[in-house]
Amino acid sequence: MKLSMNYREIEGKSAGFWILLGGLALVIALAGGATLYMEHEGHYVTGMNNQIVWGMPHVFAIFLIVAASGALNVASIGTVFGKPIYKPLGRLSGLLAIALLLGGLIVLVLDLGHPDRLIVAMTYYNFKSIFAWNIILYNGFLAVTVVYLWMMMERRMNRYYRPAGFVAFLWRLILTTGTGSIFGFLVARQAYDAAIMAPMFVIMSFSYGLAVFILVLMASYNWTRRPLGDAVLFRLKNLLGVYIAAVLYFVLVFNLTNLYATEHHGIERFILLDGGIYTALFWIVQIGLGSLLPLAMIYHPTLGKSRPAIATAAALVIIGAFAQLYVILIGGQAYPLEIFPGYEVSSAFFDGQVNSYSPSIWEITLGVGGIALALMIVTVAVRVLRFLPESLEDAAVDPHAKSA
Numbered sequence: 001m002k003l004s005m006n007y008r009e010i011e012g013k014s015a016g017f018w019i020l021l022g023g024l025a026l027v028i029a030l031a032g033g034a035t036l037y038m039e040h041e042g043h044y045v046t047g048m049n050n051q052i053v054w055g056m057p058h059v060f061a062i063f064l065i066v067a068a069s070g071a072l073n074v075a076s077i078g079t080v081f082g083k084p085i086y087k088p089l090g091r092l093s094g095l096l097a098i099a100l101l102l103g104g105l106i107v108l109v110l111d112l113g114h115p116d117r118l119i120v121a122m123t124y125y126n127f128k129s130i131f132a133w134n135i136i137l138y139n140g141f142l143a144v145t146v147v148y149l150w151m152m153m154e155r156r157m158n159r160y161y162r163p164a165g166f167v168a169f170l171w172r173l174i175l176t177t178g179t180g181s182i183f184g185f186l187v188a189r190q191a192y193d194a195a196i197m198a199p200m201f202v203i204m205s206f207s208y209g210l211a212v213f214i215l216v217l218m219a220s221y222n223w224t225r226r227p228l229g230d231a232v233l234f235r236l237k238n239l240l241g242v243y244i245a246a247v248l249y250f251v252l253v254f255n256l257t258n259l260y261a262t263e264h265h266g267i268e269r270f271i272l273l274d275g276g277i278y279t280a281l282f283w284i285v286q287i288g289l290g291s292l293l294p295l296a297m298i299y300h301p302t303l304g305k306s307r308p309a310i311a312t313a314a315a316l317v318i319i320g321a322f323a324q325l326y327v328i329l330i331g332g333q334a335y336p337l338e339i340f341p342g343y344e345v346s347s348a349f350f351d352g353q354v355n356s357y358s359p360s361i362w363e364i365t366l367g368v369g370g371i372a373l374a375l376m377i378v379t380v381a382v383r384v385l386r387f388l389p390e391s392l393e394d395a396a397v398d399p400h401a402k403s404a
Contacts, residue, residue: 005088005396007386010224017223017383024376031369034362035110046363051355052333057111059325060367063208064104064374065138066179066201067321069172070209072097072145074236075152076172079165085235085398089217091387094149096216096378097172097209098142103374105138107367130181137175144171153386176205183328190267191332196257200250204321207243211317214240216378218311220388229394230305237310241298244317248291251324263338270335270354271327278331281323290320330357 010017038045048055075093078086125132148168151161180201183192214236221228255272258264271278294313296303303309334355382388389396 006390007091007388008390009384009386010220010382010388012383017379021376021379024372024379027372028369028376031110031366031372034365034369038111038362038366046360047358048363049355049357052330052357054329054333055357056330056359056363057107057366059322059329060370061104061107061111062179062325062329063321064100064107064370066176066205067208067212068097068100068104068141068205069176069202070205070207071100071213072168072172073206073209074213075148076165076169079162080169085232088389088392088397089213089232090152091149092217092220092382093213094145094152094168095381095387096213096374098145098149099374099377099381100209100212101138101141102377103370103372106373107370110366130178130185134175134178134182137171137178141171141175144168172205173202176202183332189332189335190264190338191271191328191335194254194257196250196254200247200254203243203246203250204324207240207247207317208321210236210240210243211314211321214314215311215318216375218307220382221392224388226388227391227393227396229392229397231394231398232392233307233310234305237298237304237313240314240317241295244291244295244298248287248295251287266338267332267335271331275331275334278327278334281331282327285323286320286327289316290323291317294320333357 046055072093074086075090075097077083078088078090125135127133144164144167148161148164151157151164177198180198183189183201184195184197186192214233217236218228218233220226255268258268271282273279275282294316297309297313297316298304300309334357336353336355
């Protein structure tokens, strides 16, 4: 039986709505101020240096870009794999994907020092560079997702909805593969240089994006007092558990493979045992708080049915995601380059030394501003367009569903 689903804008007249918009606008303004300060004073006011050229803004940007691909996965499950219970979530899924990608890209652009340099990146392409390919993939993702949403929301275009969904599904897989390949192709860094980085980033996107989607969905329906049934929420949280376990599997395989290869023993010891903050972030935050704890909460017979516990688990996944990207990105640069394998190297240019990095408030403010921009886009969009179903109660999405 095909169920009809009514979509409606949120009213957006409450004081809470305007406080939310004002708070997000303030964070965005602070991020703009931080950008102007870094551009005027130079990157020396950040924690980045000649050894660690990708800093905290890049951690935020990569998280947002990777999560954007994963957020669209919810719509893909309904369209490509024909799961009816996910179809009402497709509009919000596409909107969140666009918003997260724009938030991530704006952080990258503002971190260039001179944002106008983006024109060079968009008009001159070196097709041997994975960075050049990613410019095409990011712009293409935005265009494909906008068309996908149009086919989804415009009744007369619904017959093209499924083909558009297939294109969006394939494009986002390619996009995340390209993002992971940035690291996989960097043969000079011992922490990267692994083909498994590409598929690992794909499954990371599923986990990150779904965690963000769950929090946005729960907040949207709680704050607007719209019914959100257990059938949808429990299906999403169980799927999140599968993705968390998959990420753990890829992390295990990645590290075991590196431990097998002698050339990677140094970086593995650095990350797993001797890396100080990076080791702590890996074991305590990424593995413990960001993976094992939410996995236990999701599948616990009691906590798994608690909405605050589900929201907490999703938030912990996001915290673990930032730790994972920080270890990959910053930890990978902190470990010294192996310029002459088998020899000990030292010089006045910090060769052979573990590179130090402390993120500045300007970098963190810029990154948080990217998240605020993404949330601002979603907040305004659901106010002016029909992205949210009026009801996601069990009877509306699946009359045969039973509470888990």
